Amino acid sequence: MLDVLRHVHLHPETTRAELARDLGLSRGSATEILARLRALDLVEETAAEPTGARGRPTRTVRRHDRGPVVAAVDVSYESWRLAVSHLGGGLEPLRRERYGGQPAEDVLGRISRALREVRTAFGARLRAVGVSMSGTVSGGRLVESATIGWRDVEVAERLRIAPIPVVIGNDATMAGVAEARRGAATGADVALHVAVEVGVGGVVLEHGRATTGSTGAGGEFGHLPFGDPDRPCPCGAHGCWDLEVDGRALARILGAPPPAAPRSAADAVLRRAGEGDPAALAAVEQVARNLGRGIGGLVNALDPRIVTLSGVAAALLDQAGDSVRAAYLSGLMRFRRHDPPPLIRAAFPRDGSLRGAAELAFDTVLSEAGLDSWRADARPAPETV
Amino acid sequence: MLDVLRHVHLHPETTRAELARDLGLSRGSATEILARLRALDLVEETAAEPTGARGRPTRTVRRHDRGPVVAAVDVSYESWRLAVSHLGGGLEPLRRERYGGQPAEDVLGRISRALREVRTAFGARLRAVGVSMSGTVSGGRLVESATIGWRDVEVAERLRIAPIPVVIGNDATMAGVAEARRGAATGADVALHVAVEVGVGGVVLEHGRATTGSTGAGGEFGHLPFGDPDRPCPCGAHGCWDLEVDGRALARILGAPPPAAPRSAADAVLRRAGEGDPAALAAVEQVARNLGRGIGGLVNALDPRIVTLSGVAAALLDQAGDSVRAAYLSGLMRFRRHDPPPLIRAAFPRDGSLRGAAELAFDTVLSEAGLDSWRADARPAPETV
DNA sequence: GCGATTATGCTCGTGAGGCGATCATAATCG
DNA sequence: CGATTATGATCGCCTCACGAGCATAATCGC
Secondary structure, eight states: OHHHHHHHHHSTTOBHHHHHHHHTOOHHHHHHHHHHHHHTTSEEEEEOOOOSOSSSOOEEEEEOTTSOEEEEEEEETTEEEEEEEETTOOEEEEEEEEOTTOOHHHHHHHHHHHHHHHHHHHGGGEEEEEEEESSEEETTEEEEOTTTOOEEEEOTTTTOOSSSOEEEEEHHHHHHHHHHHHSTTTTOSEEEEEEEESEEEEEEEETTEEOOTTTSOTTOGGGSSOSOTTSBOTTSOBSOTHHHHSHHHHHHHTTOOOOSSHHHHHHHHHHHHHTTOHHHHHHHHHHHHHHHHHHHHHHHHHOOSEEEEEEHHHHHHHHSHHHHHHHHHHHSOGGGTTSOOOEEEOSOTTTHHHHHHHHHHHHHHTSHHHHHHHHHHHSSSOOOO | OHHHHHHHHHSTTOBHHHHHHHHTOOHHHHHHHHHHHHHTTSEEEEEOOOOSOSSOOOEEEEEOTTSOEEEEEEEETTEEEEEEEETTOOEEEEEEEEOTTOOHHHHHHHHHHHHHHHHHHHGGGEEEEEEEESSEEETTEEEEOTTTOOEEEEOTTTTOOSSSOEEEEEHHHHHHHHHHHHSTTTTOSEEEEEEEESEEEEEEEETTEEOOTTTSOTTOGGGSOOSOTTSBOTTSOBSOTHHHHSHHHHHHHTTOOOOSSHHHHHHHHHHHHHTTOHHHHHHHHHHHHHHHHHHHHHHHHHOOSEEEEEEHHHHHHHHSHHHHHHHHHHHSOGGGTTSOOOEEEOSOTTTHHHHHHHHHHHHHHTSHHHHHHHHHHHSSSOOOO
16 A cells, blocks of 8 residues: 555556556456545545557546645755645745844744645644754754855754654755655666755765764765865865865865855856866866766765766856866776766756755655554544444 | 564573563463474474473474474685584584695585585485675675685575575674674674674674665675775775775785785784784784774764674784773764663684574565475475365 | 452454356447 | 457455463462
């Protein structure tokens, strides 16, 4: 039953016959299970458009209009976004606000109010909240964020606006989940996502499951010491890869002071390089090599099938792809070079983290416990007369 | 049923009552399941020794004397070992041979013959073979081994002496599995194992499951570029961590030529350092810092609950623990420092890889398919009269 | 020593969940 | 318009685990 529901979630436009084939279900089981899902207002079945093939036409399985929804929040540099997602993964943007440099408490208060509005609008249909934060997340807390400027903020509890699960994760992790499940890494057994915004984030995904370590802080690849061992990192360590591949690295190579907004600084340098500025070009090439070399090391260590890139990493792949790839190849162990995992642009450069947050939130809905609680809400009194 | 069998495997000396409690089984189910397992010659039940407590005494659940066994092979530097393991994980060493610098084909032939002897001795009780190789393993092949000196050798198929599963993995991976399931990292949700012999190997374990990437080559942490970017590595890349933490690093720091046997060279330097030789001491300190710094980066990226160390890494922890730990802490992101994952000596410094190979081999036995095939063998003709 | 207490094992009825055979249904093909 | 083809619905069956009630075997307390 859960398998069926998950399949519908991942393949929103399947027909019933496909579903039975893909999951190896007998037609009898399919009938039974789908009847249950229909009764629970989770799916609807409608006549499929005629395919022209012989045989009795099958029916398409769709999400129910009054099925469960989740809220997805993405808190990134200077602005946050809120969207609602339903079975099948579609995203409905609801709100976007810029918040400048306001303190965490104020911003979380605003987000909390917005979530309460969602709760009012959707009632018990709202089953979970997924939150993506630009920064290091550990144990439900935002531990540190160079991007936002907050430190050690309790987020999960602060945004719990109802007795429903709240999942929180790093933005690169979330984006990786989106890529692995519905984006550029769909179907890969093991995928590596690398996002460069301010510093480097990423995640390894096994069959779409993020490996986030013991506290959820896994994927901080930017704090692997790939760089100059003498260069201090704001994280407290030295020689972090972070400092070699983002706007700070570009500025440093160009002899400019550390930028206040490394992401837009990177974009500016990339633009100048695109226009032919030789100094900018040289800096971009250098950073592209730093990126490629590090990814090579990560591939050696983690053995992914495919690598997806987003943010500045994707831009570098576009503008200095040869340098990225050359450094990548020469950073690989020899046996990998004849068939290296491809470097691919992320499919969701804009809303990957929002999508991933929705995805992880939906995981709690599409679980034994989530289904039980949905059942309990649908049938207020479990009659035993 | 599988859960019960796995529990018996992991806790060989449980009583039946404990088993039911731990797995949340009703007593009725326990009775039924254990009756089935007994009928299949998988477990035996004997009266437990009296505890002195009140109530009806329970019975201990043990492996059956004619239950399934697996063979475990460990091919390491200059010698290979063969052992047999049964339900519960106990290891019975059978053979150990030195093979000098012989070609792969000869050595695998010898191992194959030894395995066939095991097959003859145990017959259909032999259900799987686990092989641990000192070197990089990808897709069932030994791709490259600096230690053994072989390159691109098909191992899995070569050692298939019967229609039973053959699992093969890197020795550090196997040792990590053993640590996570029965050793120093037992119970950790996420554990990191780091082994330094010739170069660095390791693995991340989630609930005892090794994350070995898409081809099984995951965990080659030694080829992360933590070192001098200009130093070429035999693997083809540059600046590999490998070159900074093993016997080659110690020799280089001491101004000695590259050792033919880096592992014993490391032991020699460690012994001299232990005897107070100042040059050796300084080299050991330097390598200890290189090790600690890299582990710090790995912990940043992978977020384990605990780190287990074996080989030269464990020796460095013993002899230069303060240096390892200081470099480790200063390589950690700040937020991790107040409660860093502990660095711990491996519990199985000698036979971890053999144990891990047995463990992974037994995974195939303790699976749906493995149980089905055991059932099929026990009842030659599934009567339907 | 013997009933009371306590903890465990066994039996049996129940229910969930899925399989597969059989029949029913709805399209296209000739 | 029947033959063919693919799908849906129904029903008996099987497996698996639960849980209530009874049986069993130890210690405790008098």
